[in-house]
Amino acid sequence: MLSTTRSTLRNVDVLVVGGGLAGLSTAVFLAQQGVDCLLVERQPELSGHPRARGVHPRAMELMRSAGVEQEIRAMPSARLLAGNSGVVTAGSLAGPELGTLDEKYVMDVQADIGLLSPTGWALCHQGELEDVLRGRAERLGVALRFNTELLSVDQEGPEGEEVTAYVRDRATGAEREIKARYLVAADGAHSGVRQSLGIPFDGEVLGHYVNVHFRADLTEQFAGRRFLMCYVFNEQVRGALMPLNNTDEWLLHLVYDPESEPLESFTPQRCADLVRAAAGVPGLAPEILSASPWESAARTASSFRGGRVFLVGDAAHVMPPSGGFGSSTGIQDAHNLAWKLSAVIDGWADPALLDSYDEERRPVSAATVEQAVLRSKDRVRLDGREQEPAHPDIVEDALVWLSWRYSSSAVTPWDEGMPAGHGVWSAQNHGRPGSRAPHLRLLKGGSEISALDLFGDRPVLLTGPVNGPWLDAARAVSHELGVPLAVYGVGSELTDLDDRWPELYGVTAQGAVLVRPDGVVAWRCGDAPVFTRNTLRSAMERLLGRHEER
Known part of the structure; x- marks a missing residue:
């Protein structure tokens, strides 16, 4: 018991x-x-x-x-x-x-x-x-x-x-x-x-599907191609084939209606018939490993x-x-x-x-x-029946991956206007607060790294080569607020291999960028301010949710 x-x-x-x-x-x-x-x-x-x-x-x-x-x-x-x-x-x-x-x-x-x-x-x-x-x-x-x-x-x-x-x-x-x-x-x-x-x-349900996981040697039919997915349309099946190892392990995505055809109707025999139709090989003998339902929502x-x-x-x-x-x-x-x-x-x-x-x-x-x-x-346009162009609101893949921009209490308010783009995405972030810190090839201690490798367990202040005031301010603010803070000078201990630091981060040789542990720009100062310590402390207090501290 x-x-x-x-x-x-x-x-x-x-x-x-x-x-x-x-x-x-x-x-x-x-x-x-x-x-x-x-x-x-x-x-x-x-x-x-x-x-x-x-x-x-x-x-x-x-x-x-x-x-x-x-x-x-x-x-x-x-x-x-x-x-x-x-x-x-x-x-x-x-x-x-x-x-x-x-x-x-x-x-x-x-x-x-x-x-x-x-x-x-x-x-x-x-x-x-x-x-x-x-x-x-x-x-x-x-x-x-x-x-x-x-x-x-x-x-x-x-x-x-x-x-x-x-x-x-x-x-x-x-x-x-x-x-x-x-x-x-x-x-x-x-x-x-x-x-x-x-x-x-x-939200909304877009459709119901069954993933048929199967083994069958389709090397001949694959014919040396290396696609990610093949949508198949014929009288017996409408679905998508995905190679899992480019030879004999595959997934077949199938549309199904759970109201009219329960999952139990996808028997090994029926799945095998659908695989044969998708492969275009009538005599194929696939091994059906599983048939798993999922909802697209x-x-x-x-x-x-x-x-x-x-x-x-x-x-x-x-x-x-x-x-x-x-x-x-x-x-x-x-x-x-x-x-x-x-x-x-x-x-x-x-x-x-x-x-x-x-x-x-x-x-x-x-x-x-x-x-x-x-x-x-x-x-749906892939089957050739729809000739309309792609929806104008579709944003380029690279922007969705890398070019979002946050607006929150943990980043400095945008004071430069929203750059041209699509909603939360823009191709012109260039180190603006709320955006992902740009990748920059650097030389550190004789090894090539990305600027992204500097971020992780603490905030980081990136400066140009003229960074004496920023170093002093960072030490003072770190001590006063009890916050771990790393400082790196691009052009001093870090070598900019492509000379892109000012362009990518939107600062001069005297400026600085405060980057959060997750690699998001929290604040930046294009040039050296008059009161460096106070300016940095104010930015750090906002980042840490200490807006009222003085």
Whole structure:
């Protein structure tokens, strides 16, 4: 008989609920900051299923900061698919191609973006990516508790200063109480935590699909091509084929109506028939590994925070897979939140800083959901029946990846006007507050790095070579506010290999840029001010949520 004994498991700084991609990313980023965290996941193990595929450049920058970029690129799927690119249409895999996705907004995954980023796409399956993150979390000392389900959450602790979670070990039935300062809900699109908080999750359902995972040697039909996806349209099937290893492991996406054809109707025989039709090989004998349903939806939570509980990943937003934004958006949620929790827990930031998580991530996530929807609806033109141009509101891929701009209490208010662009995105951020700090090739200690490699566990003040006043101001402000602050001079200890520092960061040789631990520009000063210390202190106080300090 299962035990129903309730005991206290442990007290932690942060409890992460959900052991998928967003939850594991959160745990890794928190542990890198030195935060004591515990992760609970109701499933006994990671699924390993090749669901999402591909980590876009901004998310790979964050994986680089987590120390796992090369490990991800060494995963079997990432190695095997390293040369794949493009989306095509055909009557079947064996038949001639009918067209390609060739739109101005699409940036090929193989495109050289070396001027924009130190890294690029990794076509790694989500299952393998989760394995990498789990290993990294364990090496960083994160306590992972699989087969452990959350029963309830209580925020009614003393003065609202803690969260009490009740969990159950699904193997033994033992119930435990966990006390944490904060809780991060990464428990998926049907988040029980979000529902318990009463946070609306409005949006629309775009369609229902079945992923048929199968094995069959289609090397001959693939014919040396290396596409990412092939949409197939014929009398027997309308779907999309995705190579998983370019030879004998594939996914077939199929549209289905759960009201008229239950999942049980996708028997191994029916799935095999559909695979044969999609492949264009009547005598093919595929091995059907699984048939998994999924819903394509577009939803954004009305708030990413409820008290001391924060939503990340699919618990906060869901979007169709077109564009490959979904999982990478969840990684960015985790990274944005982790340093803020760390700064508050360590005492060098006011709890007001945490308000900026919702202020920043919700508008960008909602806009990303919209972009995924527009791309999804644009895909219907691939069958040749729609000749209208792409929707004018579709933003170029590179802008969605790298060129968002936050407006929040944790960045200096924009005083230069919004540069031309599309909503939260602009191609002309150039180091403006709220934007991602630009990639800059630097030489540090004889080794080439990216400016992005300087950011991580503390704010960074970047200056030009004439930085004596800034060094003095930084030492004084760091001491007065009790804040860790690193200072680097571009042109002194850092060599600008391409001489692009003033252009990319919008400052002179006497100016400075304050960058947050997540690599977002918090403030900049184009030239040396008269009162350097006071100017820097004011910017730092705003960043830390200490607006009233003097």
